[in-house]
Amino acid sequence: VQLVESGGGLVQPGGSLRLSCAASGFTFSSYSMRWVRQAPGKGLEWVASINSGGKNTLYAESVKGRFTISRDDANNMLYLQMNSLKPEDTALYYCAASAKYWGQGTQVTVSS
Secondary structure, rough: OEEEEEEOOOOOOOOOOOEEEEEEOHHHHHOOOEEEEEEEOOEEEEEEEEOOOOOEEEEOOOOOOOOOEEEEEEOEEEEEEOOOOHHHEEEEEOOOOOOOOEEEEEEEEEEE
């Protein structure tokens, strides 16, 4: 099983990034997927979830209206479109499959 995140980087406040998560080794389409982040010195924070099939999504209040989670089951990919980024969005972002499988994370830094 592998979950490999990519797309992180340094961006200015107000900017955008698109995170990707490539999944392999399990039946991706059967799992609900989520993005979770960990800011420096803080605990894990759930960001967004998408159900199997992609019809239902949920977001943390802190990102609602700015972030969009999506999935491509044909290619075993999960995405997180992040707009209007704020310094407080700075964190290591993980993708996870129903909290059972986790990636290694991709760093997002929002700073001027």
